[in-house]
Amino acid sequence: MGKITFARVDERLVHAQVMMTVAGSSGASAVYVVNDETANDDFMKMIFENAASRTGLKVKIMTKDNAIAKWHENQFGDDKVLLITKTIEDAGYIVNKGITFEFLNVGGNSLKPGATPIINEVAITNDQGELLKNLAESNGINIYFQSTPSTTRVELGDALKKINV
């Protein structure tokens, strides 16, 4: 049975930081990019496949519903998966549909109006804070904010204090 060794939220999906540091330290044998927009765009799909394959890991790009279907079929077969979604909401969606993992790394979600900065690369809204809190409490996921393994790590509990959730 496969497993998700590392789940990450990153609006940039696969990029240099992920390829150079995150992929190597994740212990994964495959990168699953779970993003509807990219999975439905053959051109961007090809670009991401080509880029992510340079990590030496197997690469799959799929829609959320496709990922959920594969999970229920065989828990991703033999793959040890680094699973990346673009948004916190997408990560919440797949967890609510039954995909399970132990850790969620929120690594990239840029500052938008109404959001509060947690680390340089991540800002969250109160709604996103509530969503993450719920994921941690109901699904026992250990959630933390960190862009790459060598940078500052903020645990969800400390982040929630900043936004009063």
Add this chain to the structure above:
Amino acid sequence: MIGVVVVTHGEFSKGIHQATEMIVGEQEQFESIPLHEGADLEVFTDEIGKKIQEADAGEGVLVFVDLFGATPFNSVVRQIKALRETGTQLKIITGVNLGMLLEAISMRSFKNLETLHEKIAEIGKESIEAVSF
């Protein structure tokens, strides 16, 4: 004349832009765009589209990025379709270095975009030598 745009992680693009002009003097239709930590991806991608359009005088734009598959590259790729619709053609070269940028700047007035694209990629590769004494 073909436009030249450089897009990279951090201030690398600004630095190589300045280094180029230090050698060949101030240039027209030459833009550089840095990606900063924590930048809003949509704002960054929009800026790329705008700067590429500004650099285009009708003969297309050669866009240099630092790494294949990284955010500057991915963001340029995301703009290709929209730029084509407005009539701007572009070609991308990865692994930007000063040698290829200088050659692109000096050749861009008398080559078409396709020829320049191929030629500059060749020059870039050839410009790297392992030197030992």
